[in-house]
Amino acid sequence: xxxxxxxxxxxxxxxxxxxxxxxxxxxxxxxxxxxxxxxxxxxxxxxxxxxxxxxxxxxxxxxxxxxxxxxxxxxxxxxxxxxxxxxxxxxxxxxxxxxxxxxxxxxxxxxxxxxxxxxxxxxxxxxxxxxxxxxxxxxxxxxxxxxxxxxxxxxxxxxxxxxxxxxxxxxxxxxxxxxxxxxxxxxxxxxxxxxxxxxxxxxxxxxxxxxxxxxxxxxxxxxxxxxxxxxxxxxxxxxxxxxxxxxxxxxxxxxxxxxxxxxxxxxxxxxxxxxxxxxxxxxxxxxxxxxxxxxxxxxxxxxxxxxxxxxxxxxxxxxxxxxxxxxxxxxxxxxxxxxxxxxxxxxxxxxxxxxxxxxxxxxxxxxxxxxxxxxxxxxxxxxxxxxxxxxxxxxxxxxxxxxxxxxxxxxxxxxxxxxxxxxxxxxxxxxxxxxxxxxxxxxxxxxxxxxxxxxxxxxxxxxxxxxxxxxxxxxxxxxxxxxxxxxxxxxxxxxxxxxxxxxxxxxxxxxxxxxxxxxxxxxxxxxxxxxxxxxxxxxxxxxxxxxxxxxxxxxxxxxxxxxxxxxxxxxxxxxxxxxxxxxxxxxxxxxxxxxxxxxxxxxxxxxxxxxxxxxxxxxxxxxxxxxxxxxxxxxxxxxxxxxxxxxxxxxxxxxxxxxxxxxxxxxxxxxxxxxxxxxxxxxxxxxxxxxxxxxxxxxxxxxxxxxxxxxxxxxxxxxxxxxxxxxxxxxxxxxxxxxxxxxxxxxxxxxxxxxxxxxxxxxxxxxxxxxxxxxxxxxxxxxxxxxxxxxxxxxxxxxxxxxxxxxxxxxxxxxxxxxxxxxxxxxxxxxxxxxxxxxxxxxxxxxxxxxx
DNA sequence: GCAAGGTC
Numbered sequence: 095x096x097x098x099x100x101x102x103x104x105x106x107x108x109x110x111x112x113x114x115x116x117x118x119x120x121x122x123x124x125x126x127x128x129x130x131x132x133x134x135x136x137x138x139x140x141x142x143x144x145x146x147x148x149x150x151x152x153x154x155x156x157x158x159x160x161x162x163x164x165x166x167x168x169x170x171x172x173x174x175x176x177x178x179x180x181x182x183x184x185x186x187x188x189x190x191x192x193x194x195x196x197x198x199x200x201x202x203x204x205x206x207x208x209x210x211x212x213x214x215x216x217x218x219x220x221x222x223x224x225x226x227x228x229x230x231x232x233x234x235x236x237x238x239x240x241x242x243x244x245x246x247x248x249x250x251x252x253x254x255x256x257x258x259x260x261x262x263x264x265x266x267x268x269x270x271x272x273x274x275x276x277x278x279x280x281x282x283x284x285x286x287x288x289x290x291x292x293x294x295x296x297x298x299x300x301x302x303x304x305x306x307x308x309x310x311x312x313x314x315x316x317x318x319x320x321x322x323x324x325x326x327x328x329x330x331x332x333x334x335x336x337x338x339x340x341x342x343x344x345x346x347x348x349x350x351x352x353x354x355x356x357x358x359x360x361x362x363x364x365x366x367x368x369x370x371x372x373x374x375x376x377x378x379x380x381x382x383x384x385x386x387x388x389x390x391x392x393x394x395x396x397x398x399x400x401x402x403x404x405x406x407x408x409x410x411x412x413x414x415x416x417x418x419x420x421x422x423x424x425x426x427x428x429x430x431x432x433x434x435x436x437x438x439x440x441x442x443x444x445x446x447x448x449x450x451x452x453x454x455x456x457x458x459x460x461x462x463x464x465x466x467x468x469x470x471x472x473x474x475x476x477x478x479x480x481x482x483x484x485x486x487x488x489x490x491x492x493x494x495x496x497x498x499x500x501x502x503x504x505x506x507x508x509x510x511x512x513x514x515x516x517x518x519x520x521x522x523x524x525x526x527x528x529x530x531x532x533x534x535x536x537x538x539x540x541x542x543x544x545x546x547x548x549x550x551x552x553x554x555x556x557x558x559x560x561x562x563x564x565x566x567x568x569x570x571x572x573x574x575x576x577x578x579x580x581x582x583x584x585x586x587x588x589x590x591x592x593x594x595x596x597x598x599x600x601x602x603x604x605x606x607x608x609x610x611x612x613x614x615x616x617x618x619x620x621x622x623x624x625x626x627x628x629x630x631x632x633x634x635x636x637x638x639x640x641x642x643x644x645x646x647x648x649x650x651x652x653x654x655x656x657x658x659x660x661x662x663x664x665x666x667x668x669x670x671x672x673x674x675x676x677x678x679x680x681x682x683x684x685x686x687x688x689x690x691x692x693x694x695x696x697x698x699x700x701x702x703x704x705x706x707x708x709x710x711x712x713x714x715x716x717x718x719x720x721x722x723x724x725x726x727x728x729x730x731x732x733x734x735x736x737x738x739x740x741x742x743x744x745x746x747x748x749x750x751x752x753x754x755x756x757x758x759x760x761x762x763x764x765x766x767x768x769x770x771x772x773x774x775x776x777x778x779x780x781x782x783x784x785x786x787x788x789x790x791x792x793x794x795x796x797x798x799x800x801x802x803x804x805x806x807x808x809x810x811x812x813x814x815x816x817x818x819x820x821x822x823x824x825x826x827x828x829x830x831x832x833x834x835x836x837x838x839x840x841x842x843x844x845x846x847x848x849x850x851x852x853x854x855x856x857x858x859x860x861x862x863x864x865x866x867x868x869x870x871x872x873x874x875x876x877x878x879x880x881x882x883x884x885x886x887x888x889x890x891x892x893x894x895x896x897x898x899x900x901x902x903x904x905x906x907x908x909x910x911x912x913x914x915x916x917x918x919x920x921x922x923x924x925x926x927x928x929x930x931x932x933x934x935x936x937x938x939x940x941x942x943x944x945x946x
Numbered sequence: 947g948c949a950a951g952g953t954c
Contacts, residue, residue: 129953215952308950596951
């Protein structure tokens with residue numbers, strides 16, 4: 095019997111598709127990666143009986159990244175990112191997706207791909223084929239691998255897809271490869287360049303990353319565009335005639351308003367003369383407010399933001415949680431129409447006993463209205479509740495999102511809101527005024543979607559045709575036009591959707607990005623107000639190359655990519671062309687960055703003006719400025735150089751000591767009272783002097799052979815907690831505090847309280863540790879024999895034991911080494927002892943290495 | 947420390 099492997103895009107879909115195709119007979123087991131399940135049954139494939147295995151991936155298997163040194167910000171020029179090699183890497187290594195698929199594919203004869211029917215899905219088809227290519231023979235052959243094309247998750251559609259299997263479309267997949275490569279190269283090149291450029295010049299930028307991206311930047315552009323409209327807005331005065339009749343009722347003027355005072359005055363003077371208004375006509379009509387379409391992702395995000403005050407990012411996190419707990423259906427979908435066979439009444443029935451919706455659910459059940467027809471995008475059914483919940487089952491916001499989804503669902507099956515509008519038309523000396531009353535006839539869906547309730551239920555108009563109504567008062571009112579408001583998050587989502595920026599899944603990510611990077615702030619009513627940084631960035635792009643911030647940039651790119659997808663253009667040619675265009679744009683941007691910089695200059699303070707004088711530069715001997723704002727930096731305004739500093743903590747001047755290599759003053763970094771600390775040279779920290787010293791290293795990682803602060807001279811033993819680190823004597827807070835700190839992990843051992851001096855000897859203990867000499871003031875010596883100075887091993891010398899801070903790891907170590915005492919000098923090379931620390935690297939070998 | 951796109 096042949097075996098057919100079938101793969102969906104996510105675990106939930108594999109389960110429901112398997113259930114449909116097996117007529118509910120599939121058995122399920124968890125895959126070895128813990129995330130995916132495998133559903134198995136026996137059925138018929140190509141007229142023979144066959145074993146089916148249905149599993150899934152979790153989105154993309156792999157993602158694109160740069161190779162090796164091109165991932166380092168310091169080892170390459172951003173322009174290189176347009177031409178450097180790239181490689182595919184596991185998207186989520188812990189899922190072990192390729193291994194999982196390969197293991198399930200063993201022994202399979204056919205592959206049927208049930209990935210989502212869009213370009214990303216087509217791309218994942220090829221990722222799946224790659225993953226199983228060593229396990230399924232001829233996986234690229236059209237007699238082995240098939241593509242199921244479905245447009246709804248319904249039995250009819252799915253079984254039809256199974257009966258009319260097609261082949262994966264490589265062109266569509268390649269267009270996604272191209273998009274990935276372009277996004278990566280463009281985004282990273284611009285981001286690295288502008289981040290380094292502006293961080294090297296300003297001290298008070300409120301973001302530690304100045305990112306650029308083909309989606310996030312136009313998204314920011316929308317917010318700044320509205321800001322500009324507000325700034326440029328000039329209020330205009332206008333006038334209108336306000337008539338009040340008796341009984342008290344203000345009429346609306348048909349001319350609404352007039353922008354010339356003289357003209358308005360003429361009308362005012364005319365109307366003012368009259369005592370009566372004549373009712374010329376009274377007309378009525380029924381109006382409707384339509385029940386909502388079935389709920390999709392974008393609408394959920396918009397309503398959460400505008401109605402519940404919950405941002406799209408958080409709203410989607412909540413929706414996903416509700417989904418995985420089985421309370422709602424899959425929350426990422428564009429579709430706004432229920433599948434034809436969807437059991438709407440079944441869902442409604444879930445809520446008949448609910449305290450919250452019971453009455454509404456029963457009413458709607460008895461007065462069931464067919465939902466409005468929306469769009470079927472062929473992805474997933476609209477978002478609906480799946481299970482009844484009570485208020486007490488969730489925290490506040492989760493409840494509010496769930497409550498919204500339920501009410502929206504019931505709303506789609508309710509009647510439209512209906513009201514009667516009656517308009518009376520008045521004539522006053524030829525001028526027309528009106529009065530309209532709106533009377534609710536049927537609250538319809540707003541009974542359950544109460545926030546949309548009819549607000550202006552008024553008394554019906556009392557007027558009849560031909561009535562003469564007494565005019566009580568006539569006024570000429572002056573007013574001014576007002577500026578627009580900042581974009582609401584909900585407006586922004588609509589704009590992004592309209593311009594094709596991001597997808598339903600990525601829209602909240604982009605919005606989150608521009609807030610996290612401090613380009614916009616979320617104000618009252620979830621309105622997005624750009625920050626100075628956001629404004630300056632967008633205006634800067636507009637000065638240099640407006641296309642960089644235009645929403646059309648993404649769609650133009652998509653157009654190019656579609657040529658690949660449709661097979662009308664060659665993948666290589668399109669990609670090469672697009673990369674070249676953006677490479678030139680990037681070059682132009684770099685050479686003209688001063689245009690953007692002139693905007694930064696006005697808004698931010700230069701490094702030279704920020705921070706405090708701190709320590710001396712090794713090149714010019716002048717004091718450098720210490721900028722403590724994130725990211726912490728030292729700036730030498732004379733040399734115009736910026737040196738980054740360790741993240742967090744503080745870097746104080748270290749006794750005016752100097753690095754023997756470059757003459758820079760040493761700093762002592764400390765992450766706090768009981769945290770890590772080490773000395774470092776700001777120059778070496780940014781430009782490691784030795785090949786075995788990585789960037790961002792302190793002196794405790796420096797292998798300088800003779801410097802008194804180096805690892806070579808202060809290293810005591812290999813770390814007792816981690817594999818790769820060395821415990822190094824840390825004198826930065828001596829003589830108050832002496833300690834050993836690991837140069838790799840967080841391990842710290844406090845030693846020799848109140849000691850005058852601690853030094854690391856040349857000799858080693860037989861356990862492999864360097865011996866240490868400690869000296870105390872005579873009156874403070876802790877030793878029983880009254881000696882004020884002793885040499886021994888921190889770990890083995892009994893007299894040192896009480897002077898080493900109790901530490902679990904130290905305790906363990908003592909058990910392994912009961913011997914105490916002095917050096918075992920002359921006893922030959924220390925035997926390798928299991929469970930005992932390895933000695934620090936051999937000093938002579940290191941010395942030799944430098945002089946080669 | 948970068949992008950955007952899937953999804954857990």
